[in-house]
Amino acid sequence: MTPDDLASDIGTGATSELSLRVSVATQVKVLFENPQDGRQMLALERKATVFEDESGTTVEVIAQPFGGAIRIRDPRRLREGIGDFRFDSQESRSEQDFRIFIRPSDWERARGFCIEQLTVPEDAILEFDPSRELTEEFAEALKTKLSLDQYAYRSVGTIVEDWAAPTRNIHARGHPTVRVYRVFEAQILDPFLWHAMLANSGSYSSNDLYRLALQDARNGGKGRANAVLTVPMERIRDVYRGMSPEARNFPFLFEGSQLDESVGALFQSVDIPRYRRL
Numbered sequence: 394m395t396p397d398d399l400a401s402d403i404g405t406g407a408t409s410e411l412s413l414r415v416s417v418a419t420q421v422k423v424l425f426e427n428p429q430d431g432r433q434m435l436a437l438e439r440k441a442t443v444f445e446d447e448s449g450t451t452v453e454v455i456a457q458p459f460g461g462a463i464r465i466r467d468p469r470r471l472r473e474g475i476g477d478f479r480f481d482s483q484e485s486r487s488e489q490d491f492r493i494f495i496r497p498s499d500w501e502r503a504r505g506f507c508i509e510q511l512t513v514p515e516d517a518i519l520e521f522d523p524s525r526e527l528t529e530e531f532a533e534a535l536k537t538k539l540s541l542d543q544y545a546y547r548s549v550g551t552i553v554e555d556w557a558a559p560t561r562n563i564h565a566r567g568h569p570t571v572r573v574y575r576v577f578e579a580q581i582l583d584p585f586l587w588h589a590m591l592a593n594s595g596s597y598s599s600n601d602l603y604r605l606a607l608q609d610a611r612n613g614g615k616g617r618a619n620a621v622l623t624v625p626m627e628r629i630r631d632v633y634r635g636m637s638p639e640a641r642n643f644p645f646l647f648e649g650s651q652l653d654e655s656v657g658a659l660f661q662s663v664d665i666p667r668y669r670r671l
Contacts, residue, residue, distance in 0.1 A: 410477075410496050411478060411479050411494040411496060412496070412569075413494065413495055413497040413499075413500060413557065413569060413570075413571065414481055414492070414493070414560060414565055414568045414569060414570040414571070415478075415491070415492075415494070415495055415500070415503055415570070415571055415572070415573075416462060416491065416492050416560070416562075416570055416571075416573075417463050417507050417519065417572070417573045417574075418460055418461055418462045418463060418491070418572065418573075418574055418575075419460040419461065419463060419521065419522075419523040419526060419574070419575050419576075419577060420458040420459075420460045420575070420655060420659065421459040421460045421523050421546070421576075421577045421579050422435065422458065422549070422578045422579065422659040423437075423458075423459050423527075423579050424436070424578065424580050424581065425587045425590065426587060427591070427625070428584060428587050428588065428591075432625050432626075432627070433625070433626045433627070434587075434590075434591075434623050434624065434625055435623070435624050435629060435659070436459070436581070436590050436594075436622070437456040437457060437458060437459070437622045437623075437652070437656065438456065438457055438459050438530050438534055438619065438621065438622075439454070439455070439456040439534070439594075439597070439599075439619070439621060439622040439650065440454070440457070440534075440617065440618070440619045440620075441454040441599075441602035441603055441605065441606035441617065441618040441619075442563055442616060442617050443607060443609075443610040443616025443617070444563065444566065446566075450607075450610075452603050452606055452607060452616075454603055454606075454650075454651060455561075455644065456647075456650050456651065456653065457653035457655055458655055458656060458658065458659055459523075459526070459527055459531075460523055460527070460530075460577070461490075461526035461529075461530070462485070462490035462491050462526075463491050463521050463575070464489050464490060464491070464519070464520040465490070465491055465518065465520075466489075466519065466520055467518050470518045471506075471518050471519075475495065475499060475502055475503040475506050476495065476496065476499040476502060476503070477495070477496070478493040478494060478495045479493060479494050480493055480494075481494060481562070481565040481568070482564035482565065484564060485564065491519065492564075492565070494568075500555075500571055504553060504555075504571075504573060507573045508551065508553075508573070508671065521575045523546065523575075523579070524541070524546075527539060527544075527546075527579065533619040534593065534620055535586075535589055535590065535593055535621060537586075537589060539586075542582075542583075543581065543582055543583040543586060544579050544580060544581050544582055545579070545580050545582060546578060546579040546580070547577065548575065548576070548577055549576050549577060549578045549661065550576045550661060551573065551574065551576065551670070551671040552572075552573070552574040552576060552658050552669065552670055552671070553572070553573055553574075553669045554571055554572040554574070554669070555669065556571070556642075556667045557569035557570060558570060558667070574655070574658055576658055576659065590621045590623050591623055593620055593621045594621050594623040597620040598649070599649060599650055599651070602618045602620055603618075606618040624647070624648070629647065630662075630663070632647060633657060633660055634663065638664055638665065638666050639666065641654070641663065641664075641665045641666070642654060642665060642666055654667070
């Protein structure tokens with residue numbers, strides 16, 4: 394039985410009941426040393442995405458932490474743990490990504506199950522290791538293969554977002570979504586990557602990515618373009634500390650780049666009302 398066959402019978406309840414979207418993902422605080430002055434730098438994934446809707450064509454360019462949806466190793470056992478669900482898209486189903494719809498009344502149960510999974514790595518139903526997503530996103534942004542000897546990482550916490558906010562995900566845009574983030578810190582050890590990230594960040598503006606995503610869509614692609622944004626850790630931390638707690642709940646413009654609200658999840662010392670740190 395293939396993963397698609399296995400997943401096809403997930404979500405046997407009425408579709409209308411499965412209305413709350415749940416995203417369980419990793420967020421990676423990618424750090425490296427600026428070879429020019431020794432400052433600690435934060436690297437973010439900067440991505441442009443083309444959306445088509447009733448109002449026409451829209452291109453969103455936003456910087457967010459590296460990372461992505463965790464993988465469901467056993468959908469049947471997950472259903473036993475959290476109740477009925479359905480994947481939010483065919484892509485999530487084929488990848489077995491934890492981007493699903495559940496009954497709103499099952500959120501407390503699902504949230505507790507996910508947190509419990511963090512303590513049972515030997516027989517975990519969920520794969521929380523960030524390496525797969527980090528490798529894929531570095532390949533997209535830097536066009537280079539990231540190997541395990543180029544970085545070291547560690548888990549630094551878990552965040553729950555009970556506030557059901559509309560998602561910007563292309564496959565489920567606008568659906569109210571609650572989230573669980575497993576946050577990691579990854580230190581890039583290879584000086585070659587330090588230079589590559591700085592060069593990439595300086596080579597692409599938000600307007601460049603906007604045009605590249607549109608060109609990709611016109612050429613029959615998915616309408617996406619990726620790059621890296623590098624910022625001094627001290628500077629971005631000071632910006633967050635200077636904002637009101639309420640303002641930290643939303644995306645904001647930082648030196649010409651729109652930062653996703655999830656960037657705040659990387660700063661343990663910064664209070665963000667929409668996030669509950671465990």
